[in-house]
Amino acid sequence: MIPPAGAPLVLRGREVGRDDDGSVRPVVMAIVNRTTDSFYAPARFSEDDRALEAAHRAWQEGAEILDVGGVRAGVGPEVGAAEEIDRVVPFVARVRSELPELLISVDTWRSEVARAAVEAGADLLNxxxxxxxxxxxxxAGGAGVGVVCSHTGGARPRTDPWRVEYQPGDAAQDGPGAADPRDGVTRDVLRTLGESARRAVACGVPPSSVLVDPTHDFGKNTWHSLHLLRRTEELARLGHPVLMALSRKDFVGETLGLEPDERLPGTLAATALAAWHGARVFRTHDVVPTRQALEMVAAVRDEAPPRAASRGMA
Incomplete structure (x- = not known):
């Protein structure tokens, strides 16, 4: 049985991930980090010209959203708000000018950076x-742009998880069929994302512009992240488009015993599973293979036709 399709995504009044013929497809979000120390070296674009080239390449390869970050997510040298704005905002303005159809997301936790980014043309705040x-x-609500609601288990920005625990799942609380003791993390994620999404809507963000992200690795160990991948369908039932940021993450590397530059096949396997179970947006370092994996899943789900089906037809 095919799981239900995920909720539609609309940013600034534009539905993303639906073709003119009505077919639905997952959405690729490309990563451009304006940093020198991101965990995956090929995604570091601190130089303006190289960053802009990466944005153009992402658009040509089929990404519909570009996620721009100015600060490494993990532990590293301090980057203040002013420096983050300097790294991100002029670049957002330039991308908006040169690639007007490419939707722009800015990965930040600071409201002052978010405000400056929106004024420069950002469509989504991650x-x-x-x-x-x-x-x-x-x-986000005041500007009418989208927002990503995430889950970190209470972790503070730029900290690594340490001996993370969640209360075991309980059938009495989680309902029939949810007696898996590992579902404590699922319950915490669903509660947190539900509350955050409701606040976003109350602040003026349209429900279809509120994305929910279980945020693998953040405030979680590898077992937690793997279990949340199994529970993607429950996340989709929150009624908002689900964002999956799986690309080359530590839970993939620890599962397979691989370093970041070897994690693409594992990432694509996780991507296909999440797409099958209703996730809508996929943040990735690797646009073409991710898009191809998602197109294959969409075809198997009967949401989009094959591009060139001729075998046995003539």
Whole structure:
């Protein structure tokens, strides 16, 4: 049985991931980090010209959203708000000018950075640190742009998880069929994302512009992240488009015993599973293979036709 399709995504009044013929497809979000220390070296684009080339390449390869980050997610040298704005905002303005059809997301937890990015043309605010600055979602609501609600288990920005625990799942609380003791993390994620999404809507963000992200690796160990992947369908039932940021992450590397530059096949396997179970947006370092994997899943789900079906037809 094919799981239900995920919720539609609309940013600034434009539905993303639906073709003119009505067919639905998952959405690729390409990554451009304006940093020198991101965990995956090929995604570091601190030089303006190289970053712009990466944006053009992502658009040509089929990405519909570009996610721009100015600060490494993990532990590293301090980057203040002013420096983050300097890294991100002029670049957003330039991408908006040169690639007007490419939707722009900015990965930040700071409301002052979010406000400047929106003024420069950003369409989506990717709040990876789960509302650490509660004013960020107010910026999104006031400007009519989208927002990503995430889950970190209470972790503070730029900290690594340490001996993370969640209360075991309980059938009495989680309902029949949810007695898996590992579902404690599922319950916590669903509760947190549900509350965050409701606040975003109350602040003025349209429900179809509120994305929910279980945020693999953040405030979680590898077992937690794997279990949340199994529970993608439950995340989709929240009624908002689900964002999956799986690309080359540590849970993939630890599962397979691989370093970041070897994690693409594992990432694509996780991507296909999440897409089958209703996730809608996929943040990736690798646009072409991710798009191809998602197109294959969409065809198997009967949401999009094959591009060139001729075998046995003549």
């Amino acid at each position: 709040d990876t640190w789960a509302g650490h600055d509660p004013a960020l979602v107010e910026v």
